[in-house]
Amino acid sequence: MTETETPRGAEGMPDAPAPKADTPSIDDLEEAMRDVVDPELGINVVDLGLLYGIDVHQDDSAGTVATLDLTLTSAACPLTDVIEDQSRAALTTGPGGGLVDDVRINWVWMPPWGPDKITDDGREQLRALGFTV
Secondary structure (H helix, E strand, O other), X not given: OOOOOOOOOOOOOOOOOOOOOOOOOHHHHHHHHOOOEOOOOOXXXXXXXXXXXXXXXXXXOOEEEEEEEEOOOOOOOOXXXXXXXXXXXXXXXXXXXXXXXXXXXXXXXXXXXXXXXOOHHHHHHHHHOOOOO
């Protein structure tokens, strides 16, 4: 190491991941989130209207980070872990290591979710499953 280089971490610890060359677009992240399916209804979280927002930024220690504002159809839903795992897999894995290095989820309850948040595609999917929407 030269005098101008800054040492990273404790001796023997790996360096922080290198940030992705290109920051992914919100549209790309939203499209990848269509692979995250609500386990109770079998419809993706985007078309159900559960994804309220996406922010992507660079973090010195974590690399490219996507922060998701997500809600659930009910605050009592016990399946947050399943949706968190699916979200992480959808955004951090795949060819070239995924779209981002890390995912953070903000569970939000305001405004409360309602059927008005379901997209037209989501309504079609629910009708195909026998739901009336």
